Amino acid sequence: MQNRRDLKLPGHQVLPDRQRAVWPNGGRMAVILTLDCYSSEAVSFHHMLASSLDFGVNAGARDLAALFASLGISVTCNISGATVRAHPRIAAELAGFGHEIGVLGDRYVPHHGFSAEDERDAILAARDAVAAATGQVPRGWKTPQSRPTVETLPLLVQEGFLWDSSLRNDDVPYRIDFTEGSLIEIPAGGPGDDSGYVGFPAPITPPAHVLSVWRDEFDQLYEESVETGLNMLVLTISPSFMGRRVGLGLLRELIHHIKTFDEVWFGTCGAVTDWAQQNDAWMQEHAQ
Amino acid sequence: MSLKRFDPVRQIAWPEGVRLTIAITFDFEAEEDAHFRQTSEVPVDWREYGEREYDGRQGVWRALRVLAKHDVKATFFACGATLENYSNAAKAIVEGGHELGGHAYHHEYFDKLSALEEVEALNRMMVAFETVVGRKPDSFRSCSPSHRTLANLIELGMRLDSTNLDHDLPYIIEREDGRRLLEIPNGFGGDIAQYGHPVGRHLSSGRQGIPAMALDSWKRDFDFAYERGADRTEMMVITLHPYSTGRPSRARAFDRFLAYVQSHPDVWFARMGDIADWWLSRLENPTAGEARK
Numbered sequence: 109m110q111n112r113r114d115l116k117l118p119g120h121q122v123l124p125d126r127q128r129a130v131w132p133n134g135g136r137m138a139v140i141l142t143l144d145c146y147s148s149e150a151v152s153f154h155h156m157l158a159s160s161l162d163f164g165v166n167a168g169a170r171d172l173a174a175l176f177a178s179l180g181i182s183v184t185c186n187i188s189g190a191t192v193r194a195h196p197r198i199a200a201e202l203a204g205f206g207h208e209i210g211v212l213g214d215r216y217v218p219h220h221g222f223s224a225e226d227e228r229d230a231i232l233a234a235r236d237a238v239a240a241a242t243g244q245v246p247r248g249w250k251t252p253q254s255r256p257t258v259e260t261l262p263l264l265v266q267e268g269f270l271w272d273s274s275l276r277n278d279d280v281p282y283r284i285d286f287t288e289g290s291l292i293e294i295p296a297g298g299p300g301d302d303s304g305y306v307g308f309p310a311p312i313t314p315p316a317h318v319l320s321v322w323r324d325e326f327d328q329l330y331e332e333s334v335e336t337g338l339n340m341l342v343l344t345i346s347p348s349f350m351g352r353r354v355g356l357g358l359l360r361e362l363i364h365h366i367k368t369f370d371e372v373w374f375g376t377c378g379a380v381t382d383w384a385q386q387n388d389a390w391m392q393e394h395a396q
Numbered sequence: 397m398s399l400k401r402f403d404p405v406r407q408i409a410w411p412e413g414v415r416l417t418i419a420i421t422f423d424f425e426a427e428e429d430a431h432f433r434q435t436s437e438v439p440v441d442w443r444e445y446g447e448r449e450y451d452g453r454q455g456v457w458r459a460l461r462v463l464a465k466h467d468v469k470a471t472f473f474a475c476g477a478t479l480e481n482y483s484n485a486a487k488a489i490v491e492g493g494h495e496l497g498g499h500a501y502h503h504e505y506f507d508k509l510s511a512l513e514e515v516e517a518l519n520r521m522m523v524a525f526e527t528v529v530g531r532k533p534d535s536f537r538s539c540s541p542s543h544r545t546l547a548n549l550i551e552l553g554m555r556l557d558s559t560n561l562d563h564d565l566p567y568i569i570e571r572e573d574g575r576r577l578l579e580i581p582n583g584f585g586g587d588i589a590q591y592g593h594p595v596g597r598h599l600s601s602g603r604q605g606i607p608a609m610a611l612d613s614w615k616r617d618f619d620f621a622y623e624r625g626a627d628r629t630e631m632m633v634i635t636l637h638p639y640s641t642g643r644p645s646r647a648r649a650f651d652r653f654l655a656y657v658q659s660h661p662d663v664w665f666a667r668m669g670d671i672a673d674w675w676l677s678r679l680e681n682p683t684a685g686e687a688r689k
Contacts, residue, residue: 117442218441218443220439220440220441220442221439253443254442254443254446255441255442255443256442257439257442258440258442274442275442275446276443276446276447276450277445277446277447277449277450277453278450278453278454279454279644295446297450297643298447298604298643299604299643299644299645299646301604304603304604305603305604312603313604313606317606317608317609320606320607320608321604321606321607321645322645324607324644324645324648324649325643325644325645326644327648328644328645328647328648329644332458332461332644335461341644
């Protein structure tokens with residue numbers, strides 16, 4: 109059996125000092141909304157699921173972007189390279205609403221099984237596609253299906269990415285130091301990822317239940333932040349499914365609920381990264 | 397070595413005034429399960445790995461906060477490697493008054509190991525407990541036992557096991573040489589049943605269970621046990637995992653469950669060792685029950 113130490117992702121972790129740190133508006137609770145935008149061009153199958161995926165780039169992502177903008181919230185839209193090449197306008201349109209554009213891999217496939225070379229090619233192809241469509245080099249990355257390899261994060265650092273959101277292991281952002289430089293990790297979580305509830309054929313889960321889980325995720329983190337300090341909720345939203353009317357209504361209701369609380373900061377992954385870099389909150393070596 | 401299993405002695409009553417005994421148990425294994433299932437043929441699934449790491453980084457701490465809020469003492473069955481990797485959590489569990497039992501070293505599936513590998517894993521677990529918390533465990537739960545496991549536990553001097561799913565009250569297991577173990581059977585409706593496996597290996601992620609529905613299931617289980625507890629000896633063992641129930645929305649359902657249970661009088665939240673203390677003290681003739689195969 110391999111030594112488990114060999115199974116650790118590389119890099120040295122530095123966690124925020126949760127008691128001392130506050131979010132940019134002085135609050136203790138951050139809500140980060142992220143979109144996973146990919147279309148049939150990013151997958152290798154062609155059946156009804158592929159067609160349902162295209163709803164996202166054709167309509168869902170735009171409606172979500174407009175909804176969030178109308179509520180005064182900037183979100184992070186992660187788009188796959190293959191999707192941007194096939195639909196170059198969508199990235200610029202989403203950016204036009206004031207949202208951040210990140211990269212969701214090149215094709216929507218897990219990275220395990222990629223050689224380091226293939227992986228670098230995928231990272232560069234996706235980055236260049238997004239940069240060409242928006243006129244701006246994207247600063248962040250999320251590995252499709254949240255399935256990176258041990259090479260992914262060091263490669264991202266080498267290629268100048270500043271944040272990653274591929275890991276699912278925490279409720280606070282943290283810095284990972286590599287010999288090549290640092291990356292801000294913005295971990296997401298399973299219960300906050302809509303792909304556990306919706307998909308094709310949809311709906312799998314009653315919307316009222318999804319709303320109840322997400323409201324409870326927020327309420328719990330908000331309440332306990334009095335004791336723990338800094339907390340963060342990252343929601344992963346699929347425009348192909350949550351961008352339909354039921355999802356739009358659900359998200360609007362959720363945001364109205366969240367907005368009844370003080371000390372909440374709606375941020376993007378990029379804004380979390382800026383905050384981390386400008387802040388002296390990064391004090392604790394990872395030693396829990 | 398063959399083992400004899402005796403039926404529970406149903407005439408044993410709980411302490412005066414106790415209508416229902418409930419044991420809250422957590423299997424604290426963090427990334428060890430993802431680790432053990434990784435082989436040279438199966439690449440590491442870093443998504444699953446991260447979902448499991450959440451356990452030691454956040455989930456177990458949240459579970460401890462919810463337990464402390466209700467002043468409930470629980471039992472944590474922990475992997476040896478998990479104690480080593482999250483030693484602060486291990487110490488917090490002990491300081492919180494909870495029981496710390498063994499759960500193998502790397503969350504090994506003993507039915508997939510050789511006899512020697514199983515013994516080595518158990519010994520390594522014992523050493524990890526001594527190193528991290530200063531004492532060996534006397535209670536144990538396996539995720540996947542072999543036909544040798546119970547005899548090995550007796551050999552190690554374990555007092556109780558909570559691996560089996562085969563009964564609803566504690567019962568005695570006896571080795572050929574007369575040495576015994578108290579089996580406190582595991583329950584069946586914990587978080588694995590309610591939320592499923594954290595990560596699927598398909599395009600879509602694993603289906604996420606709904607905390608409100610888990611709460612409904614736990615309450616129904618409790619209600620029936622509490623009802624029957626009025627006129628028979630009744631025990632509820634619930635098995636949770638900090639990587640799963642330690643997620644915010646789920647911890648909230650667990651919090652609501654504890655509040656619901658505590659709104660009922662005459663419920664005893666017992667650690668596994670408390671149950672063993674009581675049961676063994678009342679068991680005049682340990683093998684009074686009928687021997688089963």
